[in-house]
Amino acid sequence: MYMAAGDARRLPLSNSSVDLVVTSPPYWQKRDYGFPQQIGRERTVEEYVASLLSVLSELRRVLTASGSVFLNIGDTYVDGSLAGVPSHLEIAARRAGWLIPNRIVWAKPSGMPSPHRTRLVARHEAIFHLTPNADYFYDLDGYLQSMDDRVDSGDVWTIPLRPNKTRHLAPFPPEIAERAIHLACPRRACVRCGRPERRRVEATAELNPARPQARRAMELARERGITDDHIRAIRATGICDAGKAQQWQTGAGKNTDLIQVLAAEAKEKLGGYFREFTFPLRKTVGFQPSCRCRQGMRRGIVLDPFAGTGTSLQVAASMKRIGIGFDYEVEHLQLAEAQAVGAEAIPGNAGHAAA
Ligand SMILES: C[S@@+](CC[C@H](N)C(=O)[O-])C[C@H]1O[C@@H](n2cnc3c(N)ncnc32)[C@H](O)[C@@H]1O
Known part of the structure; x- marks a missing residue:
């Protein structure tokens, strides 16, 4: 696992170098991280969405041709009404040319009660699956086989909230990263062209x-x-x-x-x-490269540009992928390092690799 300080809009990564992005950006007007470059304190929802679009454009640059983004986003109440943040982002991303295979509903089975007597408590958030190209890597068989009877092929993910261990950060359940990685990060990809290894399955x-x-x-x-x-x-x-x-x-x-x-x-x-x-029932009979380069394979690479305490990266490492994270706030990186498990350095990159 590799983490460094950096702005999500300007990542020190080469073009086409990442297989999957799993991230939870700061939500609009929810908290103040206390540094001027932070995303989330914009005056209007339109300005906030414009900031996220510049992050998405940077992600498009670093993603391989078969790459995907899984982005978790919540809404915000303004003057007693939802601002419609996920809807604004969805429309803006489509206009910017992103394909949206799914708007996944993250359903939280329980949570804190609310003092409001005139509306229901929000117990769901959106997770957008976004991709620049129609030919994106997707391993539904791997997802269904690996997660056993915990999942079906539906777009509602019922995942309980984990208690918030730190003062600063919104909790992000590891299961969201686990599901996204099973679905959209290859185990391995070609070191030369970046094309993913594909699962071979047979019907039984x-x-x-x-x-x-x-x-x-x-x-x-x-x-x-x-x-x-x-x-x-x-x-x-x-x-x-x-x-x-x-x-x-x-x-x-x-x-x-x-x-x-x-x-x-x-x-x-x-x-x-x-x-x-x-x-x-379909069973896996093997894996094969989807190119003819024969130059060797590297592990799948997962990026979180708002890494926070590094949940996505820790899950990536536990699933034998390479996790790369950036966060503007160095204090968060130190927290992540303290919690890191199965960490792994990426040779040739500056920054710190948590051990
Ligand atoms: C919602 S938290 C991420 C939580 C994370 N998913 C976790 O599991 O801990 C958002 C993070 O974005 C970081 N952040 C805010 N603006 C940023 C920017 N422009 N570039 C990079 N990170 C930024 C904050 O420091 C914060 O750690």
Whole structure:
């Protein structure tokens, strides 16, 4: 893990050198970090969003072509109304050319009560997944396999708030970084072109035993004599019977009569549970480079330009990625160093590497 003092708008990193950014910038008008270059004290929400856009433009410079940003942002009340900070940022980022594959809702299952009697307590924040290019690295299989039954493929992340250990910093649950890294930071990338290693997966005959509906579907299949041919037929016809798998089709874009008969039989025996068999359990069979450079691989690199106490970087190190962080406030870096685990220096860069 590597951390140094620096302004998020001017990072001492080369172009196309980072695979993923996971960050939580200072929220608008929430706290005063006490230095003039700080982001978050702007007079208007428009000025604040303009500051974040200059950070995003710097992030676009340092990201590889397949890179992504996961940015956690909260809203602020002004004169009894939400200022709409996440919405302003989302629109401005789209106008600046960013793609937004997801606006993830971070739902907090509990929290402090509020003194306000005229509105509900805010228990969610936005996490934007932003990317400059449509061909971004994304490992949904890795995410689902590694996080077991803690997650599904939905865009609502229910993650409890961790108690704030320090006086200065907003708590940032490590699980947000963990999820973002599983999804969008390759384990390794080519040292020459930066292209990511890709996971190779194969569909199995099994279903995901973590899903209760899938467990019931497998039970029914055993009880009612469903064969592998039935399951292949269900997968070939899919939910709407329109035909999915080319290898089971006649060549005229249609399923053979036998496939239709087997699928109908299986659907009759399984009722609504037949749908479960259209989502087979996928297993990892290996990893492979996505380029032909053959120059060797480096670990995936995660950047946090508002590193604070270094949560994202510590998670990155624990997941065998390289974590790089900057924060304008050196005091925060010292706190981060004190808390660092699994730290790792990056040769050739100035600054301090926490051990
Ligand atoms: C919300 S905190 C980050 C919390 C962090 N996610 C954590 O887990 O501790 C925001 C951080 O941004 C830093 N900051 C504010 N303006 C900055 C700027 N222009 N460049 C770099 N860091 C800045 C603050 O010092 C603060 O540590």
